[in-house]
Amino acid sequence: MEAIQLVTYAAVAIGLVAITVKVFRYATVPESMRWELYPVPHEKGRAEYGGSYLEELDWWTKPRKKDMLNELKEMAQEILLLKGIFHHNKTVWTWSLPFHLGMYIGIGWLVLLIAGAILTITGNEVSQAAGGIGSLLHYATMILGYTAMVLTGIGALGLFFWRLGSKQQRGYSAPIEFFNLLFFDAVVVVALVCHFTVDPGFAVLRGYFVSLITFTPAGELAGWMQAEIILGSVLLAYIPLTRMSHFVAKYFIYHNVRWNDEPNVKGGKIEAQIIKSLSRKVGWSAPHIQTGKTWGEVVTEEPENEQ
């Protein structure tokens, strides 16, 4: 196995572990108090004006009417078009949209590269002249690849200058934020140079994917190709280690907090979780708290100290 392949394998492993740790961290936090924020899109017939089932007389006796289609629509608009930022901050949206679309398309491009590699391994040709699915993959990979690079590059550069451009934004942007955006641009520039000069049809890169899947040597790679693979691999490992993997948190923020209007019912799952948490020991030290008791004890007993 070659060193460059090790870098890619390690990057994939680090990325996957980091994402898993992040998901685990958020998923294992105990049930919190309710903290939803309206509008909640699954409120059937009420989402449009920000209403909730709490508007109904004797709401606990009525069946919940949820509009999951509207929630999916809201999610799709948020993920694909960045609806929220479009409504509230057009300047950021102008650059954030191409940046994000570039990455989504980039994921599609990676999938096509892997699909192409599998096709090659199974004895089929992927090229302009291959015909049928081979040609389709060849062209689709090229279209998606170049589109992803251009959009991501433009978006990252735009966001970089947006951060740099105003005194206000500069004051809140740390060096790491500038570094992250420049890192994306560096990967994009290297990839573009590589594919314009060395591998315009992505055949070499697909060959590298074949070597990764089959655990065979990648063979000799041009300098630009090596640079693209190493930088791309590092980026793959780096994103999940930073705030840039906010898609994980965004899922939890929306589904567990912002849109979580699930009522607690007698004998239900939420009640059981809260009762479990009430046995946790309280360590807060202020005089009125009564340190060392459980939450259940602290909240049902009068404070001894009235400070």
Add this chain to the structure above:
Amino acid sequence: MSNENIKPKDISRKDLDQLFTIDPSKLPQLPYPYDDWEEPPMEELSETKKEKYDTSLDGAVNLAFPKVETKEQEDELVAKFLVGLRKLFSKDNNWTFLKPLILTMDNCVKCNTCAEACPVFESSGKAEIYRPLFRSDILRRIVRKHLTPGGKLAAKFTGSDIDVNYQTLSRLAQLAYRCTLCRRCAQTCPMGCDNGLLTREIRKLFSQELGIHPKELHGDGTIKQLKTGSSTGLSPIALMDLMEFAEEDLTDRTGLEMKIPFDKSGADILLIHNAGEFLSWPENLEAFTIIFEAAGLSWTLSSEMVGYDSVNYGLFYDDAQYARVTLKHAEVARKLGVKKVVIGECGHAHKALMAIGDRIWLQESNIPRESCMTTLRDIVMNEKIMLDPSRNDFPVTMHDPCNLTRSMGIIEPQREIIRKICPQFREMTPHGCENYCCGGGSGFAIMQSHNFPRWKMSISGRKKFEQIINAYTREERAKEVKKYVCAPCSNCKGQIRDIINHYDAWEKMTLQYGGLVELIVNAMTDVREGFIEWDDFH
């Protein structure tokens, strides 16, 4: 220091007596007839008070942050704070809000979208220290530096190079009391981050670990409520005296003879009011009585300790105090054996009892809770009382309490009522769940000490006043046209009363304020005309 040059790391500067000074001339202009209004400057505290309280943030004081005299005392304070900070991120100590806390801490991309949504930031003339991100970023920097492995080493690169000293802590604590927790910023955040939540978590840290909290919320708030029965200090005995007065007043106003029911075991409804109504606006209590009696509901109030006051200031600063109060409410409801609890016109009580309380009222104490807006809609829309809307034929607008709308989605019931009974109703812009806070949220409405009232009138309440004025046409703003702003929430109502006083809007515009039930009773044909009084402002 000039506003535009202030950076988050300046929070720790010892060379500045005051980080920021409010310049009244920089505040946004109000609409006609206030286009020539000159906002008075913030009142300076006396030298004696300055010696006692730290004013190094903006000169305003609503939190008496203890002063330190020696380096040892400062070090001890910092050490305690950092211990508390660790607890804030632990499951045992903060399971109640850990999930939204870490999600918000981890994922802000610092796009500043929140700033444009914040009425305090906008109304202060965009004062940097009131920018929602300013406060949150300071907390994030401290956490990254002190709670993240290698945080100190990478501090410059990650932008976490902030000193934690006395000035940082005092100013940060006070900054947590310059936000009304309205959560308007959270609504616009593309990442779903919630600066309001972070503000409340900072308040919690100072309260639960260091015992630092505004006296109106703690000593005169939750502690007094648990000890005497109400944060107003109203004991069960005094309450009954007050009820006698209210019954007499009800008869004087309406000609009706009614008893306010108390402690009726097995009633369908336990109605819980904010006890502030009893003292400041007894007509609100009387109006509820008239409507519920006329509609033939089976209902009661409670005279049990805490059971007659829906207030829960723990919601604003302390989880333990919040839970202690809400569990008292649950116990009262359980003992009475009512079918449901209906919450009167009080926004934060709605949130405390229905939204947050949803996870606290457990097992046999999980008595269903409902908003009075819903109960009232049923009465009005199903014509259980007779109404004549022409009695309310004057311009009416409505303020949406943040807790009721943005945090709970209760928006239409009160609108259906007001559209039916007020021919000249008009909305504020924006309204519903996109409303602006009255400026008295998160406890500000009851904070009347030192020079804070001036701050909450000229800064946090400014946007709401602008909205109220804009709800009326230029002609309607004239003194000759009597007009009403409906604020179906006790604290919002108190804040709007203070705004009207500060801007002299009763004299200049004949702007009256009150709740929703007052408008309903004013339109009831069974009641003598003139329930809403136009010759009196209180």
